[in-house]
Amino acid sequence: MKDYYDVIVVGAGPGGSIAAKTAAKNGLDVLLIEKRQEIGDPVRCAEGIGKERLKHHIEPDPRWICADVKGSRIYSPDETVVEMSEELSGGEVGYVLERKIFDRELANQAASYGVDVMVKTRATDLIIENGSVCGINAMHLGNEHAIRSRIVIGADGVESKIGRWGGIDTSLKPADIEVCAQYLVSNTDIDFNYCYFYLGNEIAPSGYIWVFPKGENLANVGIGILGSRSGKHRAINLLSDFVKQKFPEGKILELDIGGVPVSGTIDRTIANGLMLVGDAARQSDPITGGGLVNAMDAGEIAGNVAYEAISANDVSTKMLQRYETRWRKTIGQDIDNDLIVKDKFIEFTDQQINTFAHSLQGVNFKSMNLKDLLYVLFKANKRLLWDLRVLFKGYTKQNRKCEWESEIKS
Ligand SMILES: Cc1cc2nc3c(=O)[nH]c(=O)nc-3n(C[C@H](O)[C@H](O)[C@H](O)COP(=O)(O)OP(=O)(O)OC[C@H]3O[C@@H](n4cnc5c(N)ncnc54)[C@H](O)[C@@H]3O)c2cc1C
Numbered sequence: 001m002k003d004y005y006d007v008i009v010v011g012a013g014p015g016g017s018i019a020a021k022t023a024a025k026n027g028l029d030v031l032l033i034e035k036r037q038e039i040g041d042p043v044r045c046a047e048g049i050g051k052e053r054l055k056h057h058i059e060p061d062p063r064w065i066c067a068d069v070k071g072s073r074i075y076s077p078d079e080t081v082v083e084m085s086e087e088l089s090g091g092e093v094g095y096v097l098e099r100k101i102f103d104r105e106l107a108n109q110a111a112s113y114g115v116d117v118m119v120k121t122r123a124t125d126l127i128i129e130n131g132s133v134c135g136i137n138a139m140h141l142g143n144e145h146a147i148r149s150r151i152v153i154g155a156d157g158v159e160s161k162i163g164r165w166g167g168i169d170t171s172l173k174p175a176d177i178e179v180c181a182q183y184l185v186s187n188t189d190i191d192f193n194y195c196y197f198y199l200g201n202e203i204a205p206s207g208y209i210w211v212f213p214k215g216e217n218l219a220n221v222g223i224g225i226l227g228s229r230s231g232k233h234r235a236i237n238l239l240s241d242f243v244k245q246k247f248p249e250g251k252i253l254e255l256d257i258g259g260v261p262v263s264g265t266i267d268r269t270i271a272n273g274l275m276l277v278g279d280a281a282r283q284s285d286p287i288t289g290g291g292l293v294n295a296m297d298a299g300e301i302a303g304n305v306a307y308e309a310i311s312a313n314d315v316s317t318k319m320l321q322r323y324e325t326r327w328r329k330t331i332g333q334d335i336d337n338d339l340i341v342k343d344k345f346i347e348f349t350d351q352q353i354n355t356f357a358h359s360l361q362g363v364n365f366k367s368m369n370l371k372d373l374l375y376v377l378f379k380a381n382k383r384l385l386w387d388l389r390v391l392f393k394g395y396t397k398q399n400r401k402c403e404w405e406s407e408i409k410s
Pocket of ligand 1: 010011012013014015016033034035036040044045046047048049092121122123124155156157158160180181182222256257258259260277278279280284289290291292293295
């Protein structure tokens with residue numbers, strides 16, 4: 001076992017594997033460690049991902065694609081259905097993955113660029129000298145090892161400790177986390193061209209239930225509810241009720257419990273010699289809880305910045321600020337916008353959600369872009385859209401003049 005690398009990446013989820021691959025592609029000597037004995041297992045994910053952003057990182061492969069969906073069906077509390085094309089459905093609709101194979105393939109690709117991969121290896125602490133992170137202590141098969149590096153990338157997921165050890169505040173309040181439970185259900189008999197979302201304060205307080213097809217008769221059926229509302233309601237009980245009602249013939253083949261950060265961006269994701277990516281950096285989408293592509297995008301940025309910093313022989317926060325700036329300009333903007341929508345959404349009554357759904361009846365979502373969609377919503381729900389006006393700024397900024405902006409102002 002080597003005791004020195006240019007970069008150590010902690011956590012072999014999608015964010016960590018892409019960070020490791022990118023750093024190695026740039027010629028750095030990289031170690032990727034994973035505390036579990038099998039990369040990708042157990043899965044804590046509904047496994048939905050948008051196609052375009054995925055393709056930026058990896059060529060789609062039938063070995064890890066369970067379903068290729070063409071859109072989503074969203075059910076309001078009174079069961080009004082809104083159907084949306086895949087492009088409009090957000091970053092979690094497109095393919096449904098088999099993450100056990102997908103995550104392993106991402107690590108395999110990193111390995112093909114020369115990354116050393118160690119499973120069953122848990123980071124237990126950071127080595128910090130003169131105010132800069134310069135390695136990790138790790139437990140591998142019962143033995144403690146000190147492994148030094150120029151940079152550590154913390155990609156250790158929602159329960160991340162790397163950030164805290166490095167002096168970065170990643171703490172989450174109950175209102176900043178969706179508590180999730182998911183079953184893999186057989187005999188579901190759904191149209192597997194769609195991902196399904198069920199909204200309503202009765203069935204999923206400040207959250208939603210999803211049904212994502214995983215192939216013939218199988219589906220990931222899960223629920224996320226806001227942590228601050230999970231005292232009175234238990235996610236697993238609400239999910240069991242839903243499954244009993246919707247899929248009376250369904251048999252449960254797997255159970256996953258997990259949390260998703262929905263806090264929006266945190267103040268800082270770097271320290272001297274340290275960058276955080278993915279769920280560890282709280283980069284998941286506050287509305288949907290989806291974090292796969294954001295983690296991968298951030299991993300790529302971190303891998304490139306690691307190379308620039310090591311080439312310049314400067315791993316200080318001043319240099320690593322490049323990572324901070326780049327991800328905030330891209331995925332950070334979406335996260336901030338979606339936080340505004342989420343904070344509004346969780347205040348909605350079931351009646352308001354129904355009104356929204358009714359206002360979208362008869363709308364052809366196949367020929368619509370996001371602006372058109374917002375317009376329809378605005379016409380039907382003027383007051384609410386005024387509260388969300390900050391979202392429209394992007395259109396004017398990018399010279400995509402929003403013709404109906406004056407209408408909103410009035
Ligand atoms: C129920 C549920 C459903 C979801 N559904 C979707 C969805 O459909 N689409 C979507 O885009 N997102 C979804 N998400 C979110 C998505 O799973 C995460 O955003 C994504 O996995 C984040 O990737 P990551 O690489 O940052 O972290 P992770 O995938 O969590 O990987 C972190 C890795 O670090 C390892 N690790 C942790 N600590 C250590 C340590 N000390 N030493 C070594 N290794 C360590 C962990 O074992 C893990 O393998 C869902 C989440 C949940 C809980």
